[in-house]
Amino acid sequence: MKILNLAKQAILVPAGIQDADIENIMGRLLTASVDAADIYFQSSHSESWVMEGGIIKEGSHSIEQGVGVRAVSGEKTGFAYSDRIELPVLLEAANNVRAIGRQGQDAQIGLIHAANTVQYYPVANPLKSLGEQQKIDLLRQVDTETRKLDHRIEEVIISLSGVHETILVANQDGTLAADIRPLVRMNVSVIVVENGRREQGSMGGGGRSDYNYFVDLNRGLEYGREAVRQALVNLEAQEAPAGNMTVVLGSGWPGILLHEAIGHGLEGDFNRKGTSAFSGRVGERVASDLCTVVDDGTIAGRRGSLSIDDEGTPTENTVLIENGILKGYMQDKLNARLMGVKSTGNGRRESYASLPMPRMTNTYMLAGQHNPEEIIKSVKKGLYAKNFAGGQVDITSGKFVFSASEAYLIEDGKITRPVKGATLIGNGPDVLTKVSMVGTDLELDSGVGSCGKEGQSVPVGVGQPTLKIDGITVGGTSV
Amino acid sequence: MQNQQEVNRLKDIVQNLLDEAKQQGATAAEAGLSQENGLSVSVRLGDVETIEHHCSQGLGITVYFGQRKGSASTTDLSAESIKETVSAACSIARYTSEDEYAGLPEKALLATEFPDLDTNHPWAIGADEAIALAIECEDAARNYDAEITNSEGASVNTHQGIHVLGNSLGFLHGSLSTRHSLSCSVLAQRGDSMQRDYWYTVSRNANNLEAAVEVGKKAAQRTLRRLEGRSLTTRQCPVLYSAEIASGLLSSFVGAISGGNLYRKSSFLLDAIDTQVFPEFVHIYEQPHLVGALGSSVYDSEGVATHTRDLVTDGILRSYVLSTYSARKLGLQSTGNAGGVRNLTIDPGVLDFDGLLKQLDTGLLVTELMGQGVNILTGDYSRGAAGFWVEKGQIQYPVEEITIAGNLKEMLRNIVSVGNDVDYRGNVRAGSILVERMSIAGQ
Ligand SMILES: [Zn+2]
Numbered sequence: 006m007k008i009l010n011l012a013k014q015a016i017l018v019p020a021g022i023q024d025a026d027i028e029n030i031m032g033r034l035l036t037a038s039v040d041a042a043d044i045y046f047q048s049s050h051s052e053s054w055v056m057e058g059g060i061i062k063e064g065s066h067s068i069e070q071g072v073g074v075r076a077v078s079g080e081k082t083g084f085a086y087s088d089r090i091e092l093p094v095l096l097e098a099a100n101n102v103r104a105i106g107r108q109g110q111d112a113q114i115g116l117i118h119a120a121n122t123v124q125y126y127p128v129a130n131p132l133k134s135l136g137e138q139q140k141i142d143l144l145r146q147v148d149t150e151t152r153k154l155d156h157r158i159e160e161v162i163i164s165l166s167g168v169h170e171t172i173l174v175a176n177q178d179g180t181l182a183a184d185i186r187p188l189v190r191m192n193v194s195v196i197v198v199e200n201g202r203r204e205q206g207s208m209g210g211g212g213r214s215d216y217n218y219f220v221d222l223n224r225g226l227e228y229g230r231e232a233v234r235q236a237l238v239n240l241e242a243q244e245a246p247a248g249n250m251t252v253v254l255g256s257g258w259p260g261i262l263l264h265e266a267i268g269h270g271l272e273g274d275f276n277r278k279g280t281s282a283f284s285g286r287v288g289e290r291v292a293s294d295l296c297t298v299v300d301d302g303t304i305a306g307r308r309g310s311l312s313i314d315d316e317g318t319p320t321e322n323t324v325l326i327e328n329g330i331l332k333g334y335m336q337d338k339l340n341a342r343l344m345g346v347k348s349t350g351n352g353r354r355e356s357y358a359s360l361p362m363p364r365m366t367n368t369y370m371l372a373g374q375h376n377p378e379e380i381i382k383s384v385k386k387g388l389y390a391k392n393f394a395g396g397q398v399d400i401t402s403g404k405f406v407f408s409a410s411e412a413y414l415i416e417d418g419k420i421t422r423p424v425k426g427a428t429l430i431g432n433g434p435d436v437l438t439k440v441s442m443v444g445t446d447l448e449l450d451s452g453v454g455s456c457g458k459e460g461q462s463v464p465v466g467v468g469q470p471t472l473k474i475d476g477i478t479v480g481g482t483s484v
Numbered sequence: 485m486q487n488q489q490e491v492n493r494l495k496d497i498v499q500n501l502l503d504e505a506k507q508q509g510a511t512a513a514e515a516g517l518s519q520e521n522g523l524s525v526s527v528r529l530g531d532v533e534t535i536e537h538h539c540s541q542g543l544g545i546t547v548y549f550g551q552r553k554g555s556a557s558t559t560d561l562s563a564e565s566i567k568e569t570v571s572a573a574c575s576i577a578r579y580t581s582e583d584e585y586a587g588l589p590e591k592a593l594l595a596t597e598f599p600d601l602d603t604n605h606p607w608a609i610g611a612d613e614a615i616a617l618a619i620e621c622e623d624a625a626r627n628y629d630a631e632i633t634n635s636e637g638a639s640v641n642t643h644q645g646i647h648v649l650g651n652s653l654g655f656l657h658g659s660l661s662t663r664h665s666l667s668c669s670v671l672a673q674r675g676d677s678m679q680r681d682y683w684y685t686v687s688r689n690a691n692n693l694e695a696a697v698e699v700g701k702k703a704a705q706r707t708l709r710r711l712e713g714r715s716l717t718t719r720q721c722p723v724l725y726s727a728e729i730a731s732g733l734l735s736s737f738v739g740a741i742s743g744g745n746l747y748r749k750s751s752f753l754l755d756a757i758d759t760q761v762f763p764e765f766v767h768i769y770e771q772p773h774l775v776g777a778l779g780s781s782v783y784d785s786e787g788v789a790t791h792t793r794d795l796v797t798d799g800i801l802r803s804y805v806l807s808t809y810s811a812r813k814l815g816l817q818s819t820g821n822a823g824g825v826r827n828l829t830i831d832p833g834v835l836d837f838d839g840l841l842k843q844l845d846t847g848l849l850v851t852e853l854m855g856q857g858v859n860i861l862t863g864d865y866s867r868g869a870a871g872f873w874v875e876k877g878q879i880q881y882p883v884e885e886i887t888i889a890g891n892l893k894e895m896l897r898n899i900v901s902v903g904n905d906v907d908y909r910g911n912v913r914a915g916s917i918l919v920e921r922m923s924i925a926g927q
Contacts, residue, residue, distance in 0.1 A: 052576075057748075060581035065555035066572040068565075071540075080528075085537035088559035101537050104611070137579050160748060196750055196861070203749060205861055245866070247889065247925035248718040278528070279634055280671055280680065358540055395856045397868070401671055401680035402713075404885050406855035406868030426864035428857045428887045430925075478715070480857075480866045480887020480925035 008128060009118055012183035015171045016046045016070070020090040024116045027175050033099040034076045035112035035177055041077040041338060042102075043316060046070075046090060046173040047357040052132055053166035056144040059152075073357040074098040077339055078106040086358045116175065119182035122319060125303060125310045126213035131167040131187040134215030140165060143216070143225060151193060151229030157240070158233060159203070160196040165189075167216060174317045182317035188212070188308065188464060190453065191219045193228040197236040206236030207410075210451030212306045228451075235392065235411055238423050245412065245427035245481025251387035252429065252477045253380055253415065257448040258392060260467035263298055264368050264456065265396040265405040266433040267291075271325050271333075272458075273340035273351070273363040275400050282403030282434050286331050292437030294329040295373050302350055302366030308452040309367035309466030316352035316361055323349045325368075326437070337363045355461035365456060369468030373443025377471040380442045382418040388427060388479055389413045389420050403433035428480040436474060444471030487604075491646055491658035494519060497561060498650040501545050504570045506652065510547035510577070512588050513652045514786065517543040517561075520645040525611055527618040528637035530626075535611050538643065547573045551582040585812040588786070591653045593808075593818055595783035595790075602776040604660040605689040607642045614640040617666065617696050624700030625670045631711065632704050634671040636680065641665045642690070655787040663778070664690045668703040674711045681706040686909050688776055706851075713870065713884035715926040722847035723888055723922045724840055724874070727905045729853055731912035734768070736892055737761075738825055738912075739860045741801065743810020752863030752893050753801070761801045762896050765833070768796035772826035779911035785823030793819070795828075829913045832904035840903045840916050842877035848924060849874050850888060863892035886926040895919050 017023075027044060034042040048070040055063040072095060073086040083105030085098035135143065144163050151161050168188040175181045192209030208231035210224060219225040254262060267283075275281035283291065292298070302311045302320025311320045316338050324332045336344070337352030340363055353364035381389065389412065396407030409427040413420045449468035456465040498515045505513035522538035544557035547570070554576030556569045609617075622638035642664045650656035667684035683702035685694035725733060737753075745751040753761065762768070772790035774780050783789055786808055794802050806814070807822035835843060854868035866889035872879045903915030 060583055061579060062581065062583060063553065063555070064576035064580050065557070066569075066576060067556065068558040068560065068569070069542075070559055081532045082534040084534060085539070087539050088541050098537070102535075105532070105535060137575070141579050162748075196748065198749075203861055205750060247887075247923055249927050278636070280636055282678065358538070360534065360536070397854045397856070399680070399854070401678055402710075402884060404854070404868065404870070406857075406887070408855055408857035408866065425862070426857065426859070426866045426889060428855060428866040428868060428889070428925075430854075430868045430885055430887050432885060478885065478887065478925055478927065480868070480889050480923075482864075482866070482889045482891070482923045 204239035242425035260469035367466030522643035628704035713882035
């Protein structure tokens with residue numbers, strides 16, 4: 006109840022909107038042929054600081070707030086939004102949106118306050134967790150210490166950002182649910198130069214926490230060290246090989262493979278419409294039996310975690326693939342209803358100005374039996390991809406691609422030399438069937454992922470243990 | 485005119501913002517405000533899927549206290565919120581550092597003439613009409629061939645926006661612009677092969693949109709031709725970038741000559757000014773004042789006047805792409821490119837698409853690129869690709885699950901031909917581009 010009251014204080018009270026007003030608007034939306042409706046209020050405060058060239062170069066503060074009103078009739082959705090949270094605006098939006106169904110009598114709705122059962126992150130405003138001077142000091146400390154690490158460092162760019170977001174969502178059954186979501190992120194990128202050759206390295210992290218996260222365990226300094234290490238490795242990197250080969254993926258962030266190759270194809274909307282390469286394949290083998298993949302929005306403090314999704318549904322730990330067998334899809338309310346299943350708490354939207362869709366939270370593969378060194382040792386000739394820049398998938402053909410930012414050759418069971426510009430390309434429904442070893446070292450990424458779908462960006466997490474894939478196409482320049 | 489009244493109202497708000505900044509002690513300030521309204525409808529399998537009414541607004545301010553700078557933005561345009569936003573920006577400027585390069589543009593560079601570039605053509609289309617148009621488009625795709633088995637739908641979008649920009653040097657201007665589009669995406673199936681592709685049309689004036697039936701047909705054709713794609717063996721060969729993706733090559737080039745990457749020394753074209761970057765026949769220029777075009781604007785995002793100008797002549801790099809800040813960092817003058825280039829154009833050659841296929845002879849035609857494997861610092865380039873294998877100038881079969889790789893520096897130097905099949909839909913206008921040789925990785 007506490008969170009709901011805080012959210013009402015933050016959004017409804019300043020606008021003079023009462024429970025009775027929400028009941029009214031919802032009644033307006035719910036004509037006879039409307040199956041579902043929601044009103045989504047959001048208020049978000051964010052800031053960012055950038056240090057570059059040894060100075061605090063930029064700072065910005067932003068307030069975004071607004072309300073989105075949606076009515077769904079069968080497969081049809083009517084949607085309107087406004088940046089003004091005002092009763093007349095809401096009524097106009099409701100009138101626009103209800104045209105999606107047949108006209109009829111307004112319904113009577115009584116609001117029920119949803120109790121938040123669990124909360125996976127603190128409600129306090131992360132922007133206030135450090136004073137302004139302390140934020141500056143943190144940036145300066147990371148800058149100074151990072152620059153000391155190596156004489157080849159030419160430039161260090163550090164960014165620090167935080168978001169404090171409050172949402173309130175009222176549904177057609179009268180439930181009013183709320184969430185307060187903190188999110189912080191820090192990133193360090195460095196440019197190194199040696200004998201005229203320039204390379205970069207970058208490392209960051211964060212989560213649903215406050216700025217002390219970067220002070221604790223000296224995480225900020227650790228990002229600097231890691232960025233420098235990567236940049237120096239890149240100085241040594243030679244052209245990547247091209248062709249089909251055995252690839253060992255490192256633990257943690259390389260889990261972006263699961264996100265691209267598997268995750269998007271298992272989102273409910275594509276599967277309801279039959280446009281995914283995974284459509285109609287529940288119960289079938291889509292991976293080797295070493296693979297169990299979940300989407301878990303319930304991990305405390307993670308970047309992709311949510312206590313409730315943007316439709317008010319509590320998030321879950323959803324098994325997508327169990328021992329290689331496809332178990333189910335990630336669902337929002339609309340697609341769950343049309344497919345005759347329950348929402349898995351994956352209904353997310355970028356903001357009040359966009360419609361919710363099935364989206365991932367934290368997607369990862371569970372640990373297996375093999376020691377990571379043993380996995381490397383088993384490869385005669387191949388590629389060890391330790392870090393990735395990003396990826397993309399065509400969910401219909403299943404083709405995916407992602408770019409390694411740190412990769413090495415494996416020769417006779419040993420990691421030998423670094424290579425640059427390696428891009429991996431493959432087919433989503435095939436790639437996990439070629440997984441022949443899964444490490445014991447499950448790790449989640451450091452908290453930097455953002456996923457884009459239909460123009461909407463949301464924070465996500467990925468993870469995996471070290472994996473061996475027998476045969477994937479590596480696109481390098483060295484033919 | 486009602487629109488002009490609204491522009492004036494928003495200009496007043498921006499002036500208030502600038503006044504408030506002065507009141508709170510700022511020595512200089514720049515403010516922008518935008519307001520957008522629109523309608524999007526989508527249909528799928530012949531029926532309505534979504535009707536979205538868009539209505540958004542936002543303002544942002546940057547204040548300077550001497551050489552220190554702070555920024556803030558909000559979606560709330562109330563008088564109270566304006567005060568708070570300005571004070572948020574001012575409070576940030578207390579903590580940022582003195583930066584000798586920070587500040588507003590030189591007054592002499594600001595735009596003083598505002599010719600009408602014909603960018604505002606509201607489309608009086610209601611939801612029902614838009615739905616009918618989208619259905620016409622999707623029907624044309626679905627009925628095109630029996631192998632078109634499913635659809636992601638068709639959509640119609642129309643937007644009108646007002647953008648106002650002002651600064652404490654006395655610049656204050658508002659402009660109206662519209663943008664309308666129609667798109668369609670369908671799936672085709674043959675045996676185990678399922679493919680999806682799309683086509684779209686976009687314009688500031690709805691009368692210039694491609695006909696709905698044509699958009700649908702092209703979406704269907706593009707999807708069908710991808711069926712039963714195969715991989716290639718690893719090899720080196722010439723690569724033809726089709727017009728709709730060739731603009732990406734030029735965008736990477738623009739990234740490499742942009743001030744931000746140059747002063748950070750993170751560009752593969754550092755100190756490349758006055759050197760041969762492209763072969764001699766290449767001419768690349770900006771046309772910011774092109775009437776009715778998508779990228780047209782009289783001034784950049786800082787109010788600096790834009791000019792028609794050459795970036796590359798005879799293949800030699802003649803100018804960088806600079807904002808006020810990056811120009812000062814480099815000891816140069818702003819080129820009116822805060823916010824990017826406008827209607828960047830590479831001179832079309834004499835060959836049409838078929839002519840280019842003949843010139844390619846045997847090699848890869850790329851029609852789709854995937855992933856982010858472009859490193860502007862080093863020029864390393866390695867991306868997922870799909871397209872067609874071509875022999876003796878004839879398309880043989882669709883290709884997928886391959887990567888194409890090279891180094892941008894060499895790729896730009898090794899452009900063999902630019903087609904006259906220019907794609908006018910984006911801010912970068914290019915025909916198909918033939919690159920002499922790249923590495924293909926596949927099975
Ligand atoms: Zn994604």
